[in-house]
Amino acid sequence: MRIGELARRTAVSERSLRYYDKLGLIAAERTSGGHRDFPESTVGRVIRIQELFAAGLCSEKIGWLLPCLNDPGEGPAETATPELAEVLQVERDRIDRMIGDLLRSRDVLDEVIDEARAVH
Amino acid sequence: MRIGELARRTAVSERSLRYYDKLGLIAAERTSGGHRDFPESTVGRVIRIQELFAAGLCSEKIGWLLPCLNDPGEGPAETATPELAEVLQVERDRIDRMIGDLLRSRDVLDEVIDEARAVH
């Protein structure tokens, strides 16, 4: 599919998609004229990439991680090396702490919002 | 307490603490020589601020939110206006989606890590 459709279906800007392509996080065939042609499976991959960005992983580590995922439509997954697993473990723990932070912050907001609702 | 001790106890850099002070997120007395002197309650407040930053709130909204919290050692909490509550609701929902993203990302990492452990 073309980049426009991919952008629509993933709610990610064409700018970002071209950036992902340049980094090698997604791959596209090219038409004779040079336009990108993405396979269907790229939709899921882009969404996954966005989630990982949101989780604070940098593009480099995402690039390491992606080959180890077995997403439908992608080739067979590689197995992470022990070195990569170690890196990912650090990220995993960071994400875990982050989830804790977010839960606490969500609770704080809920309290303030509920209080406002009760009064006004 | 002095900024050095506050930095040690919160694991937040002096640079950031001065920044929070400048923004009015935390408040300090000043010694006759101009050095900041923070009350004990600032420790908890700084940690809270860090959590809210981690949750993606900008300093401006944190500044709106903080007066509505009743933290030990701080003065009586204000009640959020309906306008503020609306703003916070948007943030709250964003955080909620973010938590979902993070849980998915954590699961992805766990899978890859476990697979690597199993093989090597």
Place this chain on the structure above:
DNA sequence: GTAGGATCTGACACCGGTGTCAGATTCAAC
């Protein structure tokens, strides 16, 4: 008083994903 550590202010830079623009080229429909 004095030395050495702590703190002060101000300024500059970074990070890295994203927005946006310009100008050229391609695609698809008529």
Place this chain on the structure above:
DNA sequence: GTTGAATCTGACACCGGTGTCAGATCCTAC
């Protein structure tokens, strides 16, 4: 062919919390 929409590349800028440095001043213990 032609035309309008879509896509291409490349470049510049932003954001906003944080790191870091310089030079001056303060504080505390001797």
